[in-house]
Amino acid sequence: MSPVAPSPSAPITDPDHIPVLLSEVIEGLNPKDGGLYVDGTFGAGGYTVALLQAADCIVWAIDRDPEALERGKALADSYPGRLHFLHGRFGDLASLLIENDVRAVDGIALDLGISSMQVDDRSRGFSFLRDGPLDMRMEKSGMSAADAVNTLPESELADIIYKYGEERFSRRVAHAIVMARKSRPFSRTIHLADTIRAEVKRSQNGIDPATRTFQALRIYVNDELGELERGLSGAEQLLSEHGRMAVVSFHSLEDRIVKSFIRDRSGRAPNPSRHVPAPTAGKPTATFSQVNGRAITPSKREVRDNPRARSARLRIAERTALPPLTTVQGGAA
Ligand SMILES: C[S@@+](CC[C@H](N)C(=O)[O-])C[C@H]1O[C@@H](n2cnc3c(N)ncnc32)[C@H](O)[C@@H]1O
CATH class of the missing domain: 3.40.50.150 (Vaccinia Virus protein VP39)
Incomplete structure (x- = not known):
């Protein structure tokens, strides 16, 4: 390696993102x-x-x-x-x-x-803490998270939430999503996060119940x-x-x-x-x-x-x- 050592303070394109390890x-x-x-x-x-x-x-x-x-x-x-x-x-x-x-x-x-940058930009729809369009597509094309929750059959949604979110209440969450979308299809992150929070209690370690389902949808939508x-x-x-x-x-x-x-x-x-x-x-x-x-x-x-x-x-x-x-x-x- 040349004498120039890697420096965590290297000028990168966004100072808000700190490279990990x-x-x-x-x-x-x-x-x-x-x-x-x-x-x-x-x-x-x-x-x-x-x-x-x-x-x-x-x-x-x-x-x-x-x-x-x-x-x-x-x-x-x-x-x-x-x-x-x-x-x-x-x-x-x-x-x-x-x-x-x-x-x-x-x-x-x-x-x-x-x-x-992607999490913090509410218009990308990755965050359950900031309201934004329910999108989550890294590429900005293809099936969005809203498409997935509004169209997938309940059993498939439950499988996705279980497999990619390791959510043990996946069936309950999927059922609540399917019930809610009948009267109002999902288009905003907050609507989905609140629907999940109404079904699953906050765990003792304080993790927001929406965390696991949001992770699952992100993994699914982006394969x-x-x-x-x-x-x-x-x-x-x-x-x-x-x-x-x-x-x-x-x-x-x-x-x-x-x-x-x-x-x-x-x-x-x-x-x-x-x-x-x-x-x-x-x-x-x-x-x-x-x-x-x-x-x-x-x-x-x-x-x-x-x-x-x-x-x-x-x-x-x-x-x-x-x-x-x-x-x-x-x-x-
Ligand atoms: C954790 S960030 C990387 C941060 C980077 N190491 C740095 O120090 O700035 C992950 C990035 O990878 C991109 N990404 C995720 N999955 C990808 C894939 N399958 N192909 C190409 N890019 C991908 C995301 O869009 C995001 O910009």
């Missing part, structure tokens, strides 16, 4: 002069700027939110020829890069979920878990030998996917039965090696300075020389 991500990726890196979740550009400052490298920055990239454009002038923007989803990262004649990279960072699975496969395809990926997740559903992907791809998946040989026994198939055994979590100081960091978990893995198990088309390699 910044030094740990940059240290994990260990950027090198002349290297090629992908920031799959540009946001306010915190990781991108730190990578560009840490080494004389090139960064390809991806975000599905057109507003994030619009804000970021000015940054490109500060790093002539070293920062390229791609509007799209990190689930398509391999094809996005290949379309731009980039077939191998040295590091990939993913900082999952939404940015402070966040599908994106993550495709993004991890894309990273496997694009990373060169010794290239690293660093993934920061914010809830157990995401972390479980990252953890089991790294475990499976590093040949650590448990054998289902000790009497049956593992299907790949004797065959070296590990496409990644795990860099950190336990997830890296923020320090007490980071959580104090940035409460949004409290549930963050970072996992880092390094690519081996073996060919990827899946290709960009999703077929076996």
